[in-house]
Amino acid sequence: xxxxxxxxKLHDDVVGGMRSATWESQRQSVxxxxxxxxxxxxxxxxPSLRRSVLIANTLRQIHIENKPxxxxxxxxxxxxxMVPSNPCTHRESGLGVVNSTSGVEDMEEVWMSSESDFSLxxxxxxxxxxxxxxxxxxxxxxxxxxxxxxxxxxxxRDMGLKQAPTCYLQDVxxxxxxxxxxxxxxxxxxxxxxxxxxxxxxxxxYLPSLSSVPSTSPSPFSLNQSFRDLNELEHIMEILVES
Amino acid sequence: xxxxxxxxDFQWCxxxxxxxxxxxxxxxxxxxxxxxNHSGELLATGDKGGRVVIFQHEQECKNRPHLRGEYNVYxxxxxxxxxxxxxxxxxxxxxxxxxxxxxxxxSAHFLLSTNDKTIKLWKIGERDKRAEGYNLKDEDxxxxxxxxxxxLRVPVLMPMDLMVEASPRRVFANxxxxxxxxxxxxxxxxxxLSADDLRINLWHLEITDRSFNIVDIKPANMExxxxxxxxxxxxxxxxxxxxxxSSKGTIRLCDMRTAALCDRHTKFFEEPEDPSSRSFFSxxxxxxxxxxxxxxxxxxxxxxxxxxKVWDLNMENRPVETYQVHEYLRSKLCSLYENDCIFxxxxxxxxxSDSAIMTGSYNNFFRxxxxxxxKDITLEAxxxxxxxxxxxxxxxxxxGGKRKKDEISVDSLDFNxxxxxxxxxxxxxxxxxxxxNNLYIxxxxxx
Numbered sequence: 001x002x003x004x005x006x007x008x009k010l011h012d013d014v015v016g017g018m019r020s021a022t023w024e025s026q027r028q029s030v031x032x033x034x035x036x037x038x039x040x041x042x043x044x045x046x047p048s049l050r051r052s053v054l055i056a057n058t059l060r061q062i063h064i065e066n067k068p069x070x071x072x073x074x075x076x077x078x079x080x081x082m083v084p085s086n087p088c089t090h091r092e093s094g095l096g097v098v099n100s101t102s103g104v105e106d107m108e109e110v111w112m113s114s115e116s117d118f119s120l121x122x123x124x125x126x127x128x129x130x131x132x133x134x135x136x137x138x139x140x141x142x143x144x145x146x147x148x149x150x151x152x153x154x155x156x157r158d159m160g161l162k163q164a165p166t167c168y169l170q171d172v173x174x175x176x177x178x179x180x181x182x183x184x185x186x187x188x189x190x191x192x193x194x195x196x197x198x199x200x201x202x203x204x205x206y207l208p209s210l211s212s213v214p215s216t217s218p219s220p221f222s223l224n225q226s227f228r229d230l231n232e233l234e235h236i237m238e239i240l241v242e243s
Numbered sequence: 244x245x246x247x248x249x250x251x252d253f254q255w256c257x258x259x260x261x262x263x264x265x266x267x268x269x270x271x272x273x274x275x276x277x278x279x280n281h282s283g284e285l286l287a288t289g290d291k292g293g294r295v296v297i298f299q300h301e302q303e304c305k306n307r308p309h310l311r312g313e314y315n316v317y318x319x320x321x322x323x324x325x326x327x328x329x330x331x332x333x334x335x336x337x338x339x340x341x342x343x344x345x346x347x348x349x350s351a352h353f354l355l356s357t358n359d360k361t362i363k364l365w366k367i368g369e370r371d372k373r374a375e376g377y378n379l380k381d382e383d384x385x386x387x388x389x390x391x392x393x394x395l396r397v398p399v400l401m402p403m404d405l406m407v408e409a410s411p412r413r414v415f416a417n418x419x420x421x422x423x424x425x426x427x428x429x430x431x432x433x434x435x436l437s438a439d440d441l442r443i444n445l446w447h448l449e450i451t452d453r454s455f456n457i458v459d460i461k462p463a464n465m466e467x468x469x470x471x472x473x474x475x476x477x478x479x480x481x482x483x484x485x486x487x488x489s490s491k492g493t494i495r496l497c498d499m500r501t502a503a504l505c506d507r508h509t510k511f512f513e514e515p516e517d518p519s520s521r522s523f524f525s526x527x528x529x530x531x532x533x534x535x536x537x538x539x540x541x542x543x544x545x546x547x548x549x550x551x552k553v554w555d556l557n558m559e560n561r562p563v564e565t566y567q568v569h570e571y572l573r574s575k576l577c578s579l580y581e582n583d584c585i586f587x588x589x590x591x592x593x594x595x596s597d598s599a600i601m602t603g604s605y606n607n608f609f610r611x612x613x614x615x616x617x618k619d620i621t622l623e624a625x626x627x628x629x630x631x632x633x634x635x636x637x638x639x640x641x642x643g644g645k646r647k648k649d650e651i652s653v654d655s656l657d658f659n660x661x662x663x664x665x666x667x668x669x670x671x672x673x674x675x676x677x678x679x680n681n682l683y684i685x686x687x688x689x690x
Contacts, residue, residue: 026577030523033581049421049440050471050490051586054527057469061523 027062034059247599247613247672247687254688255635257628258673259313261298262681264626274677276664280344280352283668286314286675287354288682289339293323295356295409297367311673311686318367320409323358335360341426343435345448353412355435359422362437364413364448370406374398418444418454425475431482438475438487441468445499457505458487458497473588474534481540484509488545492529496556512554514561524576524585532588537597538669544600546591549573551602551612566612566619569604571642571653584658594667603662606651607678608638624662624676624683634688 034055247253263272271292278287286298299317326335337358345353351368376398380386421439428435436457437444443458462468471490478484483499495508516525528548536543542563545552549570552562568589572579579585584605591602603609604621612619621638628635641650664677672687 026523030577030580033577037583048586050473050530053468053471054490054530054586057526058523060469061526 027065030058031062034062247594247611255622255672255674255685256688257630257633257635257683258311258686259684260626260629260681261296261314261684268680272680274664274680274682275338276340276342277666277675277677277682278342278344278354279666279668279675280354281346281669283670283673285317285344285352286666286684287342287344288675288677289322289342289356290680291336291338293321293325293337293339293358295320295322295339295342295354295365297352297409311671314684318407318409320365322356322363322365322411323361326360340423343426343428345428346432348432355426355428357423357426357437360416360419362415362423362426362446363411364415365409366412367407367409370408371403372400373403375401413448413451415446415451415454418446424473425487427475427477427485429477429482430480434482436475436477436485438472440471443472443475443485443487443505455503457499457503459504459506473531476534476536476543479536479538479540486534486536486543488531488534490530491526492531492547494531494534494543494545494554510556510559512559512562514552520573522576524580527580527585528576533590535591535593537593538595539597542597544591544593546589546602548585548587548589551591551600553600553614564614566600566610568602568610569608569640571640575653579658582658584661587661587663589661589663590665592665592667595669595671599667601665601667601674603665603676605658605661606656607660607662608640609662609665609676622685624678624681626681629683632688635685 037055038052247255262274263269269292271290271294273291274288275291276287276289279285280287284300286300288296288298290296295318296316297318298314300314301312303312322339323337325337327333328335335358339356339358341355341357343355345355345364347353351366354365354367356363356365375382376396378387378392378395378398379389415437419437419439419442421441423437423439425438426435433449434445434447437446437454438458441459441461442456444454445457446454458472460470460472469491470493473488473490475485475487478486484496485499486494486496488494492513494512496510496512497505498509499505501507501509516529531545531547533546534543541556543554543556545554545562546568549572550568551566553564553566555563576585589603591600593600598615599611599613601609601611607624608621609624610619610621621640622635623638636649639647639650640656641647641652646652660679662676662678666675668674674685676683676685
């Protein structure tokens with residue numbers, strides 16, 4: 001049970017440490033980057049299994065650290081509309097100790113967590129299952145070949161399976177996945193339903209490079225990829241706001 | 244005793260650089276592997292275009308004995324070609340992932356080169372004589388009319404200009420569904436192993452149509468896959484022992500005598516995670532990109548994203564030495580994740596006596612650590628410091644607020660200039676460093 005009376009703790013900016021950005025915005029940023037990476041990874045010559053597995057594990061970890069603390073089971077009533085939450089919601093960085101004071105947000109998080117439980121793990125599963133289809137060409141369990149390898153023509157017939165659709169993640173699961181992003185932070189800045197070009201500049205602020213070393217010169221870590229993230233995020237937010 | 248990493252008596256200096264100087268780097272020219280042979284006489288490089296270039300160490304000049312000989316091109320050949328896998332509609336890259344030399348047993352040299360799917364055994368031989376005076380054909384090769392032959396003669400061997408020929412002797416194909424990341428020749432000189440993301444196969448050098456699968460970590464359900472094999476190596480003197488590393492930062496040592504299938508390890512090496520430095524990227528940066536046994540066989544070294552660790556094979560619960568390569572990148576991990584640099588696979592290598600280790604970094608920097616003196620040094624492979632026998636100046640990355648003169652700040656580092664592949668001569672202080680499409684050779688200063 002989340003203790004409502006507990007004092008909020010502001011993080012100190014520690015130069016050189018990960019704690020200089022809020023954990024939540026970092027989590028969202030990493031989530032967005034990870035999904036984008038997976039998406040674009042399919043354009044490569046052949047997806048690197050190591051890279052895909054590491055990205056999938058990162059997504060899993062984001063999901064795990066989003067879970068409410070053990071013991072919180074109360075699913076109270078229908079989901080209230082997305083209200084601007086108290087902007088000073090912080091979490092201890094590290095493993096998922098939630099430290100929020102807003103009761104509405106508690107319910108939101110509980111609802112979103114249990115919903116996203118299924119959708120995020122489903123997305124991760126689909127990433128890996130599709131890897132199986134793409135890389136191995138076979139559906140699922142296959143007896144490992146211990147006998148001497150013969151030429152590829154002799155492998156089982158069902159290797160001729162059609163390729164999975166390339167835009168796999170752009171069906172319903174992706175939208176469900178983004179349900180658990182706390183867009184209230186964005187709403188606060190931009191107004192509730194304005195999704196103009198100016199708003200995307202605002203959005204940029206929430207996709208920082210998370211560098212704690214201040215640099216006046218243009219950072220070599222370009223945010224060009226974030227612009228594509230932005231288009232995707234915009235699209236998703238449109239869906240969320242309309243629903 | 245001076246150490247190789249910046250002792251007072253020891254200095255590294257520039258020897259040679261190979262490769263084009265153009266700013267525009269052709270993708271095919273990017274060096275993807277570097278390896279000295281067992282004597283150090285030959286140095287092989289593989290590139291993304293599937294070519295292998297072998298350099299040979301010239302004998303020292305008798306006139307100028309203070310100069311060590313140079314490495315000059317000995318042989319160049321196309322090892323692998325791009326292929327297309329029609330079943331999966333995917334290209335198979337011709338990039339040479341690894342080259343490993345076989346120990347020399349006669350006058351010819353043999354090496355194994357591999358791309359993602361196929362391993363090839365190449366013989367590099369010299370020809371400096373040719374036969375003249377054949378009976379059945381002319382000097383230019385045309386067949387003689389048999390009725391014109393009236394006498395018999397014995398062909399004579401005549402000297403000719405030295406010709407170095409590379410010919411493929413074996414092709415080991417169709418054994419890997421996933422991308423091959425490692426090959427390693429066994430100390431029995433008869434077998435070798437090849438590892439991809441999920442499986443390790445054992446081959447006999449003479450037999451190409453079958454291999455034996457000795458490790459398989461593919462889960463029955465691919466959705467449960469959370470870990471892949473990242474590197475594997477045979478023990479240098481125990482032919483039954485090999486190790487493989489994983490994307491989760493673990494190393495498993497296996498003994499082939501215990502079972503035909505080595506899915507169960509004999510030893511399991513893992514360092515417990517430091518909870519205070521945990522982040523979203525903890526697993527990715529713990530992924531081991533290279534594992535190398537020491538020449539003695541008593542230690543092994545692993546490279547993960549930020550550090551190099553030396554393990555005693557008798558102690559599984561933690562490494563005996565840890566060296567930070569570029570700890571200043573720890574605060575930049577999110578950006579490095581975004582631009583994919585966090586997935587770069589750096590290699591590492593030992594010197595001949597196992598007293599020092601070397602690995603690469605960004606901005607064309609590479610690092611050397613002396614295990615005895617505990618000193619370390621950062622050097623740069625750049626055209627600016629490429630004057631003959633010019634001493635390399637140590638470099639430093641400034642991490643604090645104030646940047647001293649000659650230091651470079653973290654934000655100014657060029658992350659496109661990465662040194663992933665380095666090699667150390669097995670006997671001498673000569674190192675080869677691959678910087679994108681250039682190969683730098685450095686050696687110690689001979690006084």
